[in-house]
Amino acid sequence: MTAMPKHKYKDILEKVQEDISSGRYEPGQRLPSETELVRRYGASRMTVFRAMHELQTMGLVVRRVGSGTFVAQSSTSKSHVFGLLIPELGQTEIFEVICKGMMESQNAFRHSLLWGNSASKESEKEAVAEQLCQHYISQKVSGIFFAPVEFSSGRVRANHRVVEALDKARIPVVLLDRCLEPYPDRSKYDLVGIDNRRTAYQATEHLITVGAKRIGFIARPNSAPTVDARIAGFREAIQAYTQGAIRYAVNLGDASDPKFIKAILKKDRPDAFLCANDFTAGKLMRTLLSIGERIPEDIRIVGIDDVKYAGLLPVPLTTQHQPCRDIGRTALSVMLDRIANPDLPARDVLLGCQMVVRQSCGAEPEEQLNGRSRPGR
Structure with missing residues (x-):
């Protein structure tokens, strides 16, 4: 079936949105079926589906399998104030x-974000998080x-003290970005x-493809569970992609410490490193260059x-x-969906x-890698 032009999908979205705003369709009321909307607007089923899906993402409608699409209850269409509890902001x-990304979301025009103070020192992060939590509770954020x-x-x-306090305040x-629980466990959020x-x-697959034979993973101790998930993916790629023919090691320490890095080089003789993040990679690069290693000739x-x-x-x-902006937009949609459907099972939405x-x-x-790479910028 040939898709309708983009403006047709926008026309449908805006007309249904106008009908909801004007009160023609009230909260909880069932909307016309997709078949009815196809006939009413002379559009393809895919165009109607796209318009309804976007209305759902905006929190204006709720789609129930086997029952149809309904106008969301007023709690999902009213304005909300959300708190950002990010000690590293x-x-x-x-x-x-x-x-x-949250602020750029098409859902954001009805809602507000409160930005709290971030911790200036690592030792202060726990206290700042708990203080900010109490502040948001007192503000009765949504x-x-x-x-x-x-x-x-x-x-x-x-x-855990933070989320327990928020649970108590409902x-x-x-x-x-990260879970509360160690990988691969997950929380109820x-x-x-x-x-x-x-x-x-x-x-890791990319490093193997370009010729690495001895690969080290390097990360900082006490990192978030995201790093444990990355280590799991690193190990899985080496085992699955090469049947164990590639040597590897996981190293936890300070990538800016020459003594630490020299010990790794002496013990494992790596010809490549996958770093837990770019910050670690930048530190490692500086250390390697300072001790005379060439990148990428000696170490990738x-x-x-x-x-x-x-x-x-x-x-x-x-x-x-x-895709950080997409993470922000998605997070706002997930929050609105959680408010509209508080009994939904907890979800991981991973981009x-x-x-x-x-x-x-x-x-x-x-160079392209199976369509996934793009030119350096």
């Missing part, structure tokens, strides 16, 4: 972009977007982020995130690009990443 680039604290020794208990929570296991799998490096400075490092960094090939991996920037 302003320090980790990805969260700023995620928050911008929901919280929470990025759990990582790295600090008391992070696990602090994160405030819904959507986790950003919705989570929006990237598919960390698959992301690391693809990055791949990161994860595609932060702004990744292409500006001494050797432009090959990495996996996180895919895309390889950005630059010089650090030894491949030509324009």
Whole structure:
């Protein structure tokens, strides 16, 4: 069936939205079926489906399998104030972009986001998270977007105190980027982020494809469960892709410490590293260059995130690009859906990443990897 032009789908969306706003269709009322809308607007079924799906994403309608599509109850169409509980906000680039994605969402015009203060020191993150939690509770926000604290020794208990307080206040929570529980366990809260296991799998596969034989994974101790998922994907790729023919090692430590890095080089003689993130990759690159290693001639490096400075490092960094704006837009939709349907099972909404090939991996920037890579920027 030939799809209708884009403006036709917009016309349908706007007309149904107008009917809901004007009160022609009241909260809880069943909307005409897709078959009826196809006939009414002279559109294809796919065009009508697209319009209704977007209305659902906007929180204006609820689709019930076997029953039809209904106008969402007033609780989903009213304005909400949401709190951003992100202790690393302003320090980790990805969260700023995620928050911008929320504000750019077509759902955002009816709602407000409260931005709390971030912790200036790592030792303060737990306290800041708990203080901000209490502040949002006192403000009676409609929901919280929470990025759990990582790295600090008391992070696990602090994160649980935060969500326990929010549960007591009956405030819904959507986790950003990372779970509360160690991988592969999951919490009872919705989570929006990237598919960390698959992301690391693809990055490792890329290193193998360009010739790496001894690959090290490097991460900071006490990292978030996302890093454990990346380690799982790293190991899985090596085992599945090469039947164990590639040597590998997982290393936890400070990538900026020459002593630590020299010990890895002496013990494992790696010819490539997959780093837990671009920040670690940047530190590792600086350390390797300072001790006389050449990148990528001696050692290849791949990161994860595609932060702004990744292409500006001494050797432009090959990495996996996180769709941060899409994460933000999706997180807002998940929150609105949670408010409209509080009894839904908890969900992980995991987005895919895309390889950005630059010089650090030894491949030509324009080289494509099974359609997943794109030129370095």
